[in-house]
Amino acid sequence: EPEVTQTPSHQVTQMGQEVILRCVPISNHLYFYWYRQILGQKVEFLVSFYNNEISEKSEIFDDQFSVERPDGSNFTLKIRSTKLEDSAMYFCASSVTTGVTGELFFGEGSRLTVL
Amino acid sequence: GENVEQHPSTLSVQEGDSAVIKCTYSDSASNYFPWYKQELGKRPQLIIDIRSNVGEKKDQRIAVTLNKTAKHFSLHITETQPEDSAVYFCAASRYGKLTFGQGTILTVHP
Numbered sequence: 001e002p003e004v005t006q007t008p009s010h011q012v013t014q015m016g017q018e019v020i021l022r023c024v025p026i027s028n029h030l031y032f033y034w035y036r037q038i039l040g041q042k043v044e045f046l047v048s049f050y051n052n053e054i055s056e057k058s059e060i061f062d063d064q065f066s067v068e069r070p071d072g073s074n075f076t077l078k079i080r081s082t083k084l085e086d087s088a089m090y091f092c093a094s095s096v097t098t099g100v101t102g103e104l105f106f107g108e109g110s111r112l113t114v115l
Numbered sequence: 116g117e118n119v120e121q122h123p124s125t126l127s128v129q130e131g132d133s134a135v136i137k138c139t140y141s142d143s144a145s146n147y148f149p150w151y152k153q154e155l156g157k158r159p160q161l162i163i164d165i166r167s168n169v170g171e172k173k174d175q176r177i178a179v180t181l182n183k184t185a186k187h188f189s190l191h192i193t194e195t196q197p198e199d200s201a202v203y204f205c206a207a208s209r210y211g212k213l214t215f216g217q218g219t220i221l222t223v224h225p
Binding site: 031033035041042043044045048056091095097103104106107108109 | 149157158159160161164204206210211212213214215216217218
């Protein structure tokens with residue numbers, strides 16, 4: 001069964017450093033998402049991406065965050081200058097469509113620890 | 116934007132009992148309502164979902180009901196087993212963006 005894959009599974013970084021989290025969505029999917037989950041809390045929407053541009057973003061997704069689809073398979077989340085509060089599990093997700101048929105498939109997550 | 120409230124935050128049941136988790140949502144345009152099960156350190160796994168044109172859906176021991184007028188939906192698990200122990204999240208969606216509830220920690224005691 002096709003899966004969304006994410007790398008790295010865990011990254012430890014110093015405050016102020018840049019991190020890039022990578023995702024390979026399911027190959028025929030067209031809609032891509034990043035969510036985050038701070039330990040013990042709910043999953044929060046960060047950004048959605050379609051047709052090579054951001055379609056929606058949350059207030060969490062400020063100027064320190066960016067997304068890119070550099071080639072036909074990867075979808076990346078970049079945090080320019082990490083803060084302690086960026087420590088969380090980041091989930092990539094993809095779907096074939098949106099709306100009533102748009103089941104999201106989640107990756108296993110990338111745990112980011114900012115020291 | 117959409118706001119999803121989920122109750123209870125923790126739920127403890129004996130094996131074989133039923134468990135019910137309830138969610139309310141605020142955006143009447145939301146049209147897709149999935150439920151996810153999340154085990155510690157793992158990704159959310161879809162267990163059942165319901166579209167806005169359906170009032171109830173069942174899959175073996177799991178069922179979901181939706182009341183669009185009242186803007187609430189519920190997850191029902193019957194004949195609970197210890198392996199059902201996990202965090203359960205409801206979510207509401209319009210055009211793909213999911214808004215999650217706060218989660219319910221379900222513990223099933225053998």
